[in-house]
Amino acid sequence: MKLRPQFSSPLFVLAGVLLLSSTPRADPQGQMLRALSAKYKPSLVTLSLIVKLSAGGYEDQSELEASGFLLDSSGLVVTTNSAIDPAAAFAGGSEGMGASMSSRVVGVKILATDGQEIPAKVVLRDKDKNLAFVRPLKAPVKKLSGVNFQNSATAQIGEPIYFLGRLGKTGGRAVEAKSSRIVSVLDKPRRMYVLDAFAYLYVGNLAFNEKGQPLGLLTQRLPIGKARLSERSLPIIIPARDVWEVARQAPQAKDVKDAKAVTTPAKSGSTPAKPGAPANPF
Numbered sequence: 001m002k003l004r005p006q007f008s009s010p011l012f013v014l015a016g017v018l019l020l021s022s023t024p025r026a027d028p029q030g031q032m033l034r035a036l037s038a039k040y041k042p043s044l045v046t047l048s049l050i051v052k053l054s055a056g057g058y059e060d061q062s063e064l065e066a067s068g069f070l071l072d073s074s075g076l077v078v079t080t081n082s083a084i085d086p087a088a089a090f091a092g093g094s095e096g097m098g099a100s101m102s103s104r105v106v107g108v109k110i111l112a113t114d115g116q117e118i119p120a121k122v123v124l125r126d127k128d129k130n131l132a133f134v135r136p137l138k139a140p141v142k143k144l145s146g147v148n149f150q151n152s153a154t155a156q157i158g159e160p161i162y163f164l165g166r167l168g169k170t171g172g173r174a175v176e177a178k179s180s181r182i183v184s185v186l187d188k189p190r191r192m193y194v195l196d197a198f199a200y201l202y203v204g205n206l207a208f209n210e211k212g213q214p215l216g217l218l219t220q221r222l223p224i225g226k227a228r229l230s231e232r233s234l235p236i237i238i239p240a241r242d243v244w245e246v247a248r249q250a251p252q253a254k255d256v257k258d259a260k261a262v263t264t265p266a267k268s269g270s271t272p273a274k275p276g277a278p279a280n281p282f
Helices: 009-021 026-044 087-090 196-203 240-247
Strands: 044-055 060-072 077-078 101-111 117-126 131-136 160-165 176-179 184-186 192-194 206-208 216-223 234-239 262-264
Touching: 026 044, 026 060, 026 160, 026 176, 026 206, 044 077, 044 087, 044 160, 060 160, 087 101, 101 131, 131 240, 160 196, 160 216, 176 196, 192 216, 196 216, 196 234, 216 240, 234 240
Parallel strands: none
Antiparallel strands: 044 060, 044 101, 060 077, 077 131, 101 117, 101 262, 117 131, 160 176, 160 206, 184 192, 192 234, 206 216, 216 234
8 A cells, every 4th residue: 555645744834834935925016116216216306495484574584395306307396386385385264364474485406316406496386286396597517307297197096106205304315105096086177186195295296107107296285265174185196297288388597587475365265377378487
């Protein structure tokens, strides 16, 4: 009688467990984040700003930093308007906010990956879309790398998306990468991809769809009109093509006069641009 080998002994079971535990597991999201970080790192910048704030007769000057990214090799940077205009947070006119606020950007530098600190100027704001654009005062010494926003990548509700940006000064302005999912899609007044509330922490970051295509800018939709305290802003992604349509209207830095204070009354909302009209510079 021929004996059959018994593979159910504890020794064989243990060997199988060890073999499975040592096998590398697939991590597609991690692989995507690493690939995107390597490819787009040169396009991610930090804006170093000096902003003057006025409220109720009191004036103060602060140093701020904002995440942004390059749209072309000339150094055109897109960020959010609320990042460079703290008064924009009160544009919805929340109940109990009676005083008006104003802000004025008095200095901007683009901190590039290659170490360049490029003096720049805010050349265009679109408050309706919460966008702001910055250009260098002079041509950069070294060539810059922009992100192609001329194509129209899309995404659907429930799909994974990826963010790229930079940490603040505390994190040495290193590249940060994050994955999330789209929780809703709005089609009115225009296409917007809604994210969960925690995405607010990454406003200003570059967003990609699950195929790794540039999807748009992570920003926030502020409350419209006279908002209640219960109203909250929504973290959203503005599609790349919509951002590019506004970016095309951005003038050269030499054609923009020094900005006057931009007043944001707490009791009134922002005024959308007329259809077909360019977004107004300061």
